[in-house]
Amino acid sequence: MKKKTLGVGIIGGGFVARFHIRSWAGVRDADIMAIYDPDKKRAEEAAGIVRKLNVGAAKTYKSISDMVADPKIDAIWICAPNFARIEVMEEIVHALEAGKGDLSGVCCEKPLGRNVMEARRMLELVRKAKLLDGYLENQVFAPAVVRGRAIVWARGATLTGRPYLARASEEHSGPHMPWFWEGPLQGGGVLNDMMCHSVEVARFLLTPPGAPRGVLTAVKVSAYASCLKWQNPEYAKILRDQSGGKTDYLQRPAEDFARSLIEYKDEKGNVIVVETTTSWCYVGAGLRLSMELLGPEYALQINSLDAGLKVFFSRKVKGKAGEDLVEKQNAEVGLMPVVADEENEYGYQAEDRHMVQSFLKGVRPSENFDDGLNVTELLMAAYMSAEREKTLPFPPPGLANFVPAVAKGTWNPKKA
Numbered sequence: 001m002k003k004k005t006l007g008v009g010i011i012g013g014g015f016v017a018r019f020h021i022r023s024w025a026g027v028r029d030a031d032i033m034a035i036y037d038p039d040k041k042r043a044e045e046a047a048g049i050v051r052k053l054n055v056g057a058a059k060t061y062k063s064i065s066d067m068v069a070d071p072k073i074d075a076i077w078i079c080a081p082n083f084a085r086i087e088v089m090e091e092i093v094h095a096l097e098a099g100k101g102d103l104s105g106v107c108c109e110k111p112l113g114r115n116v117m118e119a120r121r122m123l124e125l126v127r128k129a130k131l132l133d134g135y136l137e138n139q140v141f142a143p144a145v146v147r148g149r150a151i152v153w154a155r156g157a158t159l160t161g162r163p164y165l166a167r168a169s170e171e172h173s174g175p176h177m178p179w180f181w182e183g184p185l186q187g188g189g190v191l192n193d194m195m196c197h198s199v200e201v202a203r204f205l206l207t208p209p210g211a212p213r214g215v216l217t218a219v220k221v222s223a224y225a226s227c228l229k230w231q232n233p234e235y236a237k238i239l240r241d242q243s244g245g246k247t248d249y250l251q252r253p254a255e256d257f258a259r260s261l262i263e264y265k266d267e268k269g270n271v272i273v274v275e276t277t278t279s280w281c282y283v284g285a286g287l288r289l290s291m292e293l294l295g296p297e298y299a300l301q302i303n304s305l306d307a308g309l310k311v312f313f314s315r316k317v318k319g320k321a322g323e324d325l326v327e328k329q330n331a332e333v334g335l336m337p338v339v340a341d342e343e344n345e346y347g348y349q350a351e352d353r354h355m356v357q358s359f360l361k362g363v364r365p366s367e368n369f370d371d372g373l374n375v376t377e378l379l380m381a382a383y384m385s386a387e388r389e390k391t392l393p394f395p396p397p398g399l400a401n402f403v404p405a406v407a408k409g410t411w412n413p414k415k416a
């Protein structure tokens with residue numbers, strides 16, 4: 001008999017794992033039963049949050065293989081850093097091949113890989129192990145995105161023609177952990193870290209509800225990347241100090257600003273455009289996600305900082321720095337927007353619910369490793385275009401083996 005409740009194990013107990021854990025109260029038919037993190041303290045803390053929120057009886061494990069071998073575990077969410085993708089996935093597959101455990105599916109956080117070779121390898125591994133696969137791109141599950149897209153397509157597009165332009169941007173003041181700042185560990189700078197969201201959510205908005213991603217074909221990519229803030233000596237010093245001297249943005253920066261323009265064609269040959277902007281040098285109230293979808297007689301717009309809830313604190317309220325109002329919060333006084341239900345509004349809750357229900361029904365999630373691979377291909381083409389300062393046809397020759405200079409630690413715009 002098919003299981004009614006999915007036992008989920010999470011690999012990596014850091015920042016994003018906690019978003020998933022907090023979202024779980026709105027996810028039915030699944031319990032978080034396991035956390036694996038090589039940092040035992042982190043694993044224990046994350047398991048403690050699971051138990052406190054009553055979203056599962058999470059235990060910690062000594063290894064990924066032990067977690068996979070536990071019959072209580074039916075599916076795994078990979079929330080480990082980008083540099084550990086392949087080793088984590090290989091260990092899952094080796095454990096299964098050795099007859100330890102029985103999984104129905106694996107989900108993986110964005111990006112699927114640091115380059116096309118890695119993303120392709122992830123896809124090969126899930127196929128080899130005959131697992132269902134979910135690509136964790138939360139923004140395509142965000143209620144405002146899903147509902148806005150449904151309304152615009154049902155009313156505006158049906159009566160006046162399909163949308164032709166989507167803009168998406170994601171900006172904040174910089175990542176919370178040193179590894180994100182290191183090109184070789186993360187796979188790049190902000191282009192790899194955050195443009196993965198923007199290119200996918202824009203593509204999603206431009207795709208008719210219910211249609212496959214194949215209705216749009218990418219034909220051209222042009223992009224620009226630079227290091228606007230963090231290569232300045234006073235900011236480079238902050239990164240050096242935060243990383244115990246390892247991160248050197250004077251010699252080995254990564255881009256903290258990037259934009260891309262992707263031209264698609266639809267089935268009728270119409271030109272469809274995606275424009276994205278991402279930055280780690282936006283100092284506002286906190287994380288700002290914005291999206292627009294434009295068509296002949298209509299427009300949609302979303303800005304996550306246009307929150308319905310705002311609070312005001314006078315200069316006499318001298319509290320501790322925190323992220324209690326909004327992710328990547330930069331201030332605690334003045335008029336501040338509050339994103340009241342971040343896990344839901346950013347899309348984590350609907351994303352996790354969709355993945356769980358897909359695995360329980362034995363069907364492939366709507367957002368899967370093929371989508372993750374396609375996103376990586378677009379990002380790598382964007383890096384190629386930015387490096388060559390040229391608009392490139394998509395896919396450009398050499399994409400399959402391309403590694404951006406920033407991921408090799410050899411990119412330095414100030415030296416160029």
Ligand SMILES: NC(=O)c1ccc[n+]([C@@H]2O[C@H](COP(=O)([O-])OP(=O)(O)OC[C@H]3O[C@@H](n4cnc5c(N)ncnc54)[C@H](O)[C@@H]3O)[C@@H](O)[C@H]2O)c1
Nearest residue numbers: 012013014015016017039042079080081082084109110177
């Ligand atoms: N969807 C989103 O908006 C979003 C937001 C943040 C992060 N992410 C993605 O989630 C992933 C994790 O990011 P994070 O912010 O949680 O990072 P983090 O550094 O806060 O946490 C990562 C955790 O993984 C653990 N870890 C390190 N090596 C590991 C290994 N080999 N196996 C298992 N665990 C290991 C670390 O000890 C740490 O606790 C990244 O791929 C990142 O791109 C997605």
